[in-house]
Amino acid sequence: MRYVEGLLTPDRGWIHPIERRIQQAPGIKNERILQMELLDDGTVTTMYELSGDREVIEFAAEYVPELITYQVSPMQDRIITYAHLESNEMLTGLLELPHTYQIVPDFPIEFASNGGIRLTIVGDEDQIREAMDAVPDGISVELQKLGDYAPENERLLSRLTDRQREVAEIAVGMGYYDTPRQVTYDDIAEEVDVAPGTVGEILRKVESRLLNALLG
Structure with missing residues (x-):
């Protein structure tokens, strides 16, 4: 298919x-x-x-x-x-x-x-x-x-906007979700050219949407 x-x-x-x-x-x-x-x-x-x-x-x-x-x-x-x-x-x-x-x-x-x-x-x-x-x-x-x-x-990731997916992929690539965490909102913000607070807001929405899709 x-x-x-x-x-x-x-x-x-x-x-x-x-x-x-x-x-x-x-x-x-x-x-x-x-x-x-x-x-x-x-x-x-x-x-x-x-x-x-x-x-x-x-x-x-x-x-x-x-x-x-x-x-x-x-x-x-x-x-x-x-x-x-x-x-x-x-x-x-x-x-x-x-x-x-x-x-x-x-x-x-x-x-x-x-x-x-x-x-x-x-x-x-x-x-x-x-x-x-x-x-x-x-x-x-x-x-x-x-x-x-x-x-x-594809269905899971399609719940994200293009911007949310972009920021999430960069965060994962930089090690934000590693244990221990490798980077901060400030580090990611430099890569995506937005304020650190905006990075946090985007990632929280990503986490909310994906978790709701998996567990809701």
Whole structure:
């Protein structure tokens, strides 16, 4: 079984209006899509992971006419939003690809800073490539990685943002998690060019997410 990692970037900066509305809300950030499914009636159910203020998210949701119903649940340093929404042509086209080409999107799916999404597709390599060629107009596709699928490691690490994974890898490489510990936050901060306090905050989030994934 093979996998492809790719970046899908919509020309207009968003795939569905709900994402545009979130982008416009002050202090709110789309982190990842935990699950998304196209229903028989053409509507979509989805679970988003967001960061920011719950009240702002709920206020923004009130102004999305495509939103049929939603629920918001704060969980530690993140907010999980379930949404049932009306689809559009672009989103429907994307969600039909797995059924047409017998491929499986590996959730969660990361949001990129430009409104695009970073996703992993699992299946037959030829089918994956055909599916990527069939991505709806208005979305550019950049294939980044191809290899044999290792679900445990990939799924666990996909819970981290690119920045969290980068800092964690540097911390491990420098010996932060060795016994005895070889470096401090200050040492790591020099490598990643952020404040030591920011390094500590990032590593605490990494530890929280990975431990919750393993033990939660």
